[in-house]
């Protein structure tokens with residue numbers, strides 16, 4: 001086919017195409033019992049019925065010639081922590097000796113630790129300029145782990161990120177800013193016989209920037225803890241920020257939205273908040289939050305966490321603190337204000353016993369007083 005084309009500067013072509021990010025896969029095959037792999041950024045899903053995938057190898061690629069010789073090939077989808085494997089394949093630096101792999105159902109190699117693998121039978125290879133378009137008929141496929149993918153963009157490897165996380169520099173800066181409060185926080189923790197922490201936030205997450213145990217010592221297990229700003233978490237921040245409130249409520253389950261609005265209204269009126277413990281919170285929410293912090297962020301992990309936290313909304317019904325009886329309190333939070341906005345929040349938790357409504361209100365009053373003097377001390 002003769003296609004007339006404008007005379008393009010290949011450099012410009014590459015530069016513009018490089019602004020479009022791609023994932024990175026390894027296409028592997030067995031040729032005469034020899035494993036072969038090539039790095040491919042042009043992998044794509046082609047058809048669901050029948051299930052077809054494709055990629056664009058260079059005509060000049062020696063490795064593709066060997067792969068094309070085989071009846072089957074496999075697509076190995078790489079995670080962002082697999083750059084070393086990718087480089088070993090790219091440089092032909094003994095990837096099959098240095099990295100573990102197993103043959104798939106067709107005998108094509110699948111490396112350990114890939115995010116997903118797609119086993120294919122050769123379907124059709126067509127001309128595509130100085131490339132071929134090689135299509136495979138999918139014979140089997142599996143998703144192997146939840147991890148951020150390896151991304152190639154403007155000539156460099158990277159990862160995927162949606163959540164705007166507080167950078168290390170921002171965390172360190174927040175930790176330093178509140179240093180002058182340390183002696184007072186230690187005194188407060190022993191006075192209230194509770195854990196005391198200070199939490200900062202970005203648009204999408206909260207980070208514990210100071211944590212003191214009930215004995216007045218540092219509490220490293222809480223320090224640096226990151227929590228997503230998903231309902232019902234972070235209500236004090238949310239109640240004070242219209243934009244955040246809209247997003248937070250939109251993402252909450254519709255059936256609990258009214259309850260959450262009532263809760264936000266209560267928080268806005270009193271200027272502090274209290275949340276109660278529950279079996280669900282200890283057994284489901286806490287481990288899920290812990291797991292979220294230990295593993296890299298992916299949208300699927302975020303959705304799973306939102307779903308688990310979302311189910312805890314039922315436990316956040318506004319408490320009647322005037323009623324008789326005691327409450328099993330998870331945490332009490334008050335804002336530390338600066339220039340009319342919430343600079344960070346002060347939280348007490350880990351109380352030794354259940355508290356009456358009056359005790360909760362007394363603790364909140366002491367915390368509010370501390371928060372007010374903190375604003376002065378920090379020159380906010």
Ligand SMILES: Cc1cc2nc3c(=O)[nH]c(=O)nc-3n(C[C@H](O)[C@H](O)[C@H](O)COP(=O)(O)O)c2cc1C
Pocket residue numbers: 024038039040041042043055056057058060061062063064090152
């Ligand atoms: C991120 C990345 C993406 C690549 N994508 C492709 C691709 O889609 N098609 C291709 O032919 N080569 C691609 N390459 C280059 C091949 O991996 C390799 O250099 C090519 O197969 C030439 O080597 P060979 O002659 O040994 O096969 C890519 C390389 C990198 C690092």
